[in-house]
Amino acid sequence: ATPTSIMVGTGRAAELGVLFRKGQALQSLRDTQVVALDKTGTLTKGQPELTDLQLSSAFADAGDDSVLALVAAVEQHSEHPIAKAIVAAAKARGLTLAEPTDFQSLSGLGVVANVAGHKVEVGADRYLNQLGYDLSVFFATGEQLATEGKSPLYAAIDGKLAAIIAVADPIKEGTPQAIDALHKLGLSVAMITGDNRHTAQAIAKQLGIDTVKAEVLPEGKVAAVKALREQYGAVAFVGDGINDAPALAEAEVGLAIGTGTDIAIEAAEVVLMSGDLRTVPNALAMSHATLRNIR
Ligand code: ADP
Numbered sequence: 001a002t003p004t005s006i007m008v009g010t011g012r013a014a015e016l017g018v019l020f021r022k023g024q025a026l027q028s029l030r031d032t033q034v035v036a037l038d039k040t041g042t043l044t045k046g047q048p049e050l051t052d053l054q055l056s057s058a059f060a061d062a063g064d065d066s067v068l069a070l071v072a073a074v075e076q077h078s079e080h081p082i083a084k085a086i087v088a089a090a091k092a093r094g095l096t097l098a099e100p101t102d103f104q105s106l107s108g109l110g111v112v113a114n115v116a117g118h119k120v121e122v123g124a125d126r127y128l129n130q131l132g133y134d135l136s137v138f139f140a141t142g143e144q145l146a147t148e149g150k151s152p153l154y155a156a157i158d159g160k161l162a163a164i165i166a167v168a169d170p171i172k173e174g175t176p177q178a179i180d181a182l183h184k185l186g187l188s189v190a191m192i193t194g195d196n197r198h199t200a201q202a203i204a205k206q207l208g209i210d211t212v213k214a215e216v217l218p219e220g221k222v223a224a225v226k227a228l229r230e231q232y233g234a235v236a237f238v239g240d241g242i243n244d245a246p247a248l249a250e251a252e253v254g255l256a257i258g259t260g261t262d263i264a265i266e267a268a269e270v271v272l273m274s275g276d277l278r279t280v281p282n283a284l285a286m287s288h289a290t291l292r293n294i295r
């Protein structure tokens, strides 16, 4: 395409709320075979809410509130949307949160800290498994929550399994229509997420997403993009988080949600001005129309 055609294309794109950081992106979009999307904050609102809390028998006497207060105290120092959901739920119950010490965040796994003399560990099943906890008492509950599209988490206090907690992150307005439109353009649609496999599959099924890469650690997102390329061809990756930056850079074209983190925007060729994913099929359709008209 000529530089003029690219300018025409990028001008039209700006009207659609799509910003091109590189002119090359118009052609990369046109050549896309599969659109891969991050789940949290991209397909979903990224503002989960706490939906369930169930204590293990060892903590039944302690009660929901005292366990939630300890867990939320740790999560105060995490930037993760899950952490914000837990803190908000604790505050809504009027709980006082102590100041944690020795806070540590393990990317894609969970968090740990000391709170009021107690060691508190919270995170994904694989994190607690790694720490040596036996989660089998919560196995059926975890499966059930995941089938409902909720994300199960586990908390341990002073070396004992204390609770299973679930958060649910609503699907964004526009997401179902965006996926339908991508399919109508003849593209495949994939989800890449660090979340639980069953949760991811439940949400993918609801949305009609073709391929799911779940329980992917942040450093695994690049490998997931490469695997999708092997399977389908050129990849467009859509994401919003710091964790998404390497995958945005790896994809043939990276599309960052403009309301997401600056690090994601820096790594992307295309910025979506709104969080509404309908801009993605619009941009793809436009790339075809523009490059076709010019030739
Ligand atoms: P995603 O953005 O797709 O959810 P992440 O890599 O950020 O992926 O997180 C993967 C998983 O790690 C989460 O689904 C959750 O189970 C766990 N996790 C990460 N951070 C936290 C946290 N602050 N508290 C509890 N669990 C967490």
Ligand code: MG
Pocket: 038, 039, 040, 041, 042, 239, 240, 241
């Ligand atoms: Mg995200």
